[in-house]
Amino acid sequence: MFIEIDFNSNETIYSQLKNRIILAIATEEIKQGDLLPSVRELALQAGINMHTVNKAYAVLRDEGYVTIGRKGAVINVSDDAFKARQELFMQLKPAIAGALSKNLSKDECIQVLQEVLDSF
Amino acid sequence: MFIEIDFNSNETIYSQLKNRIILAIATEEIKQGDLLPSVRELALQAGINMHTVNKAYAVLRDEGYVTIGRKGAVINVSDDAFKARQELFMQLKPAIAGALSKNLSKDECIQVLQEVLDSF
DNA sequence: ATATATGTTATATTTAGAATATAACACAAA
DNA sequence: TTTGTGTTATATTCTAAATATAACATATAT
Numbered sequence: 001m002f003i004e005i006d007f008n009s010n011e012t013i014y015s016q017l018k019n020r021i022i023l024a025i026a027t028e029e030i031k032q033g034d035l036l037p038s039v040r041e042l043a044l045q046a047g048i049n050m051h052t053v054n055k056a057y058a059v060l061r062d063e064g065y066v067t068i069g070r071k072g073a074v075i076n077v078s079d080d081a082f083k084a085r086q087e088l089f090m091q092l093k094p095a096i097a098g099a100l101s102k103n104l105s106k107d108e109c110i111q112v113l114q115e116v117l118d119s120f
Numbered sequence: 121m122f123i124e125i126d127f128n129s130n131e132t133i134y135s136q137l138k139n140r141i142i143l144a145i146a147t148e149e150i151k152q153g154d155l156l157p158s159v160r161e162l163a164l165q166a167g168i169n170m171h172t173v174n175k176a177y178a179v180l181r182d183e184g185y186v187t188i189g190r191k192g193a194v195i196n197v198s199d200d201a202f203k204a205r206q207e208l209f210m211q212l213k214p215a216i217a218g219a220l221s222k223n224l225s226k227d228e229c230i231q232v233l234q235e236v237l238d239s240f
Numbered sequence: 241a242t243a244t245a246t247g248t249t250a251t252a253t254t255t256a257g258a259a260t261a262t263a264a265c266a267c268a269a270a
Numbered sequence: 271t272t273t274g275t276g277t278t279a280t281a282t283t284c285t286a287a288a289t290a291t292a293a294c295a296t297a298t299a300t
Contacts, residue, residue, distance in 0.1 A: 132286085133288075134287080134288090168289090170289090170290095171288075171289075172287080172288060172289080175287090175288090190296075
């Protein structure tokens with residue numbers, strides 16, 4: 001799992017890192033039980049600070065993707081389908097509002113979602 | 121169109137304001153050609169600074185939702201379906217990655233989208 | 241015409257978060 | 271015993287967000 005940071009992005013570094021790892025879980029590049037790289041190692045590889053990696057890991061823990069023990073951060077996805085659906089709803093709402101405002105039809109929104117799903 | 125700001129939100133004020141207006145366009149609470157409140161009036165109503173409203177309007181202009189003339193900000197949605205689809209795709213991707221990581225099925229993602237669409 | 245409200249621009253300050261830089265500690269494994 | 275790990279603490283730098291005033295030209299309403 002190679003991490004590449006875009007230092008010109010508006011998105012914060014720890015957020016990029018977090019989303020990159022979530023993507024890796026979604027594509028099964030990394031799986032339940034896998035150990036993430038140490039904060040120092042990943043920081044070195046990505047060319048960022050140790051604490052920035054630490055923060056990304058902490059957020060991943062808070063959002064239910066990993067548990068952090070003495071060995072490090074381990075993929076451990078929380079099994080709460082209801083909460084997951086709720087979060088997805090919240091994230092989809094503003095995105096769909098933008099699309100409908102731009103006069104995309106509801107069918108077109110479904111089409112785009114299908115394209116996204118097919119990309120996994 | 122009453123604006124309420126959550127001062128405890130992580131989302132920036134101008135972003136909340138921007139998204140609130142996009143939502144109003146999507147629900148047809150406001151329509152093409154409508155004039156938005158003056159920056160001073162809206163700032164007063166929402167309890168925020170004039171310049172914060174001004175920034176929200178500027179971003180809405182940059183994202184193709186309004187044009188700003190001497191009379192103020194007027195709803196004028198850019199008609200570029202391709203760009204709109206592209207932006208929707210970009211916004212949907214990380215949201216779907218999160219959902220799939222949390223072991224939601226693709227069908228469940230479609231279900232949630234349907235719920236969102238039905239809320240409009 | 242006068243007063244008012246508008247957008248616009250400019251400058252300055254404050255605040256908060258992001259990111260980095262060191263440093264130190266306890267613990268486990270090699 | 272050394273090395274690598276997570277963890278904690280402190281301090282600094284940097285940037286964006288938000289606010290505070292102020293001024294200007296213009297358009298509208300009285």
